[in-house]
Amino acid sequence: MTSLPFQAVLFDMDGTLVDTEPLWQRAEIAMMSNYGLPWSEADQAYCLGGSAVRVSRYMTDLIEASGQTAPAPEDLVESFMSDMLRQLRQHPPSPQPGVTALLEEVRRAELPTALVTSSTQPLMEAVLDAIGRQWFDVTVHSGSVQRHKPDPEPYLLAASLLSVDSSRSIAVEDSPTGAASATDAGCFVVAIQHMATIEQQPRREVVGDLL
Structure with missing residues (x-):
């Protein structure tokens, strides 16, 4: 080199x-299941490498498209990041x-x-x-x-x-x-x-x- x-x-x-991608996927599936929505491999691939803000906006769009009221993106980010941080501490990569x-x-x-x-x-x-x-x-x-x-x-x-x-x-x-x-x-x-x-x-x- x-x-x-x-x-x-x-x-x-x-x-x-x-x-860490399996941990991200687990957290994303759990978040969307709160709204009775699936999280597909295509969803995962689209968000791969993106920031929490980008992922939360994508999730918000999916929730609203289902006819439900979505949380504010910043609230979704906070909940999502807390879950991810807990997983990282429980299962160090x-x-x-x-x-x-x-x-x-x-x-x-x-x-x-x-x-x-x-x-x-x-x-x-x-x-x-x-x-x-x-x-x-x-x-x-x-x-x-x-x-x-x-x-x-x-x-x-x-x-x-x-x-x-x-x-x-x-x-x-x-x-x-x-x-x-x-x-x-x-x-x-x-x-x-x-x-x-x-x-x-x-x-x-x-x-x-x-x-």
Whole structure:
């Protein structure tokens, strides 16, 4: 990796570094079941990589489309995030296969690193407690930015905090939403495809895993 012309590596969190997607899905199913509504694989794929605000608005639309009165999006977010945080504390996530080896390799290469997540700061902190904070020089969470993925702002901010050029940074992602954010920020993207289809594009390598 030291021979590559990159200045930094920027990591997504949910689904990329840790397998939290089943926890998200469980929380989303539970939330929608309160209104007698299903939560399909298509719903899950659409929201993959999105912020809590985006997911809550999507849920609100589904609830209202069913003829029911939906809660305010901010109330839904608070309830949803509380459930997710409880699950993370009860079931601390483990790194995805290949993640620890990759983080060690990046550290040996002395490349600066960032964690760039659409999750809230409390959720991010719970994951960092589980996998270790020593891997990341800076962090960007949903409260760090005004515009969330797929907007490029999270990755542009991460590059700025590291004092590197985003176009000379590698972003590791696992969702179309996150890959679009990193691509529009100018990063070279390594996209792990598992729950949703990610299109191959210039400056993007789609892989099955990190092994």
